[in-house]
Amino acid sequence: MDERKLKILAAVVDEYVRTGEPVGSKSISKLENINVSSATIRNDMAALEQLGYLEQPHTSAGRVPTFKGYRLYIDELMTPHDIPEEEKKMIDDMLGDKDTPEELLVQNAATALTEITHCAAVVTNAVPRFSVISKVEVIPTGKRLYVILLITSSGNIKNKACRLEFDLSHEQLDFFTHYIEENLSGVSVDELSEEMMDKMVAAVSAYMVSLSPLVKGICELSEDLRQQELTVSGSEKLLSCDELDKMEVVKFIEHKDGLSELLENAFSGIQVKFGAENDSFAIGNSSLIVSKYRKDGKEAGSLGVIGPMRVDYKKIIPYVEYLTQRISSLMDSGDDDIINAPDNKQEP
Secondary structure (H helix, E strand, O other): OOOHHHHHHHHHHHHHHHHHEOOOOOHHOOOOOOOOOOOHHHHHHHHHOOOOOOOOOOOOOOEEOOOHHHHHHHHHOOOOOOOHHHHHHHEEEEEEEEOOHHHHHHHHOOOOHHHOOOEEEEEEEEEEOOOOOEEEEEEEEEOOEEEEEEEEOOEEEEEEEOOOOOOHHHHHHHHHHHHHHHHHOOHHHOOHHHHHHHHHHHHHHOOHHHHHHHHHHHHHHHHHHHEEEEEEEEEEHHOOOOOOHHHHHHHHOOOOHHHHHHHHHOOOEEEEEEHHOOOOOOOOOOEEEEEEEEOOOEEEEEEEEEEEOOHHHHHHHHHHHHHHHHHHHHHHHOOOOOOOOOOOOEEE
């Protein structure tokens, strides 16, 4: 495509994002950087439609971008907004500092992103996998009923109720607590393999077979810790958006497995995915803007937003970049400096 058509495509996207209405040639001709007649603009818009970058919702209406048009706009045409320093400071205050528990950092980032973009925020959190078991307690709570409490170094807390065949004596409870602390305290969550837990079940069962439900309960908690957690906050913003199908939004909220897999297989850097081009993303006329964050150089999760395809990419992408870079900086145990936002190269 020649430079004029690219300029017209960028103008159509900007105008459609601003107004939400199909864009006609007269609107584009009034822009300062478009110095051609309405007739020329109409011809170029028709050519862009034939190429699949624009579409015409109704015969008498103007054009709107397709996901192919948005893709070209994001990858090559848009100029991202700079985040003002005062807004960066506001975001930093919302996030916390290096003493803030890692899961709370990510939660604060999702809250900030929802408030700034007015979209739903999506978070995948693999941080617990990098932590170690700091405490395991077994608490009697009733007749033959015990609660297992498992706490990690990242502040993650898991608990599970287990019912035994009979009440444990103080000696039996002390034995079990000592054995679990000796074998699990300081162990990385990543090391909690099935083989390791099976050996513990066998060892405890040799002492007293009725204790095995407690070990199996710990096995289930450790499995939960190893799973990547996906949460969507601000989902009411999706339900209130007229541009999205309400039934598709409800289906997405109830079944997020496809999105979890999509994010887990994503590359590093900013990702922009459209519902129209991903079968695993259930909301048709939507977009997902997401970026990875890291802990000590390792990928630790993803943070981004879900909204209608007509969102302000020039504004939202820099915020997603800044927040993920800021989280990475705060999780980096060896660097106190804020990492500057990276360049604006996007993955397809």
